Amino acid sequence: MDRATITHYSLLTTRSRKTMSANPIHRRGIVLILSSPSGAGKTTLTRMLLQDRGLDLTLSISVTTRARRSSEVDGIHYSFISQKRFVAMRDAGELLEWAEVHDNFYGTPRAPVEEILAQGRDCLFDIDYQGTRQVREKMGADAVTVFILPPSMDELRARLERRAEDTRDAMARRLENARKEIARWKDYDYVIVNDDLQRAFDDLIAILRAERQRRPRRDREIEQFVAKLLSE
Secondary structure, three states, X not given: OOHHHHHHHHHHHHXXXXXXXXXXXXXXXXXXXXXXXXXXXXXHHHHHXXXXXXXXXXXXXXXXXXXXXXXXXXXXXXXXOOHHHHHHHHHOOOEEEEEEEOOEEXXXXXXXXXXXXXXXXXXXXXXXXXXXXXHHHHHHHHEEEEEEEOOXXXXXXXXXXXXXXXXXXXXXXXXXXXXXXXXXHHHOOEEEEOOOHHHHHHHHHHHHHHHHOOHHHOHHHHHHHHHHXXXX
């Protein structure tokens, strides 16, 4: 599933604004970060989360300095900017995370994410452990991180082979990178073994529900609500 399709689901979700429950207490939104080695199911789970309109999740949109492809729409798939503008944003601290890939820069602007969180809505990130570390350093308690593990290395290899997208050498590199990424599992708040896709999705929903109810995210609003209750 490519980013264009994921973004399509994100737009549907954003337009619906239909949440899991009609809770009278406002809260600050969260940054939900999913990471996994290639082939572990992160992209599929991201798609499933965005398909569920009741979750009201919005996928973060990255900026990039690479050229726009003919199938891409500026501001939907990515925001395409000059390298000069990217460097200015980076140096001004306007990016939550950034990386250089194949001589092109990619990053996530902070301002749109902050706007979403201030509305009490949640932003979904599909990034690697390096991006996760950067976002966590900047967002602190707003970030909730989940690492998706494959049930076995044999199954991970089989999933990559079924894609039929890589040469043998590329496959070997992906598996070696997977081992390095898997070794970072302790950097995350939650770890899910994706041996059953529906169960893994249900676990993600449970995490999201619980994190949305964490008292520190809602202290000010709960205090006001309780004061109103006690005055009745």
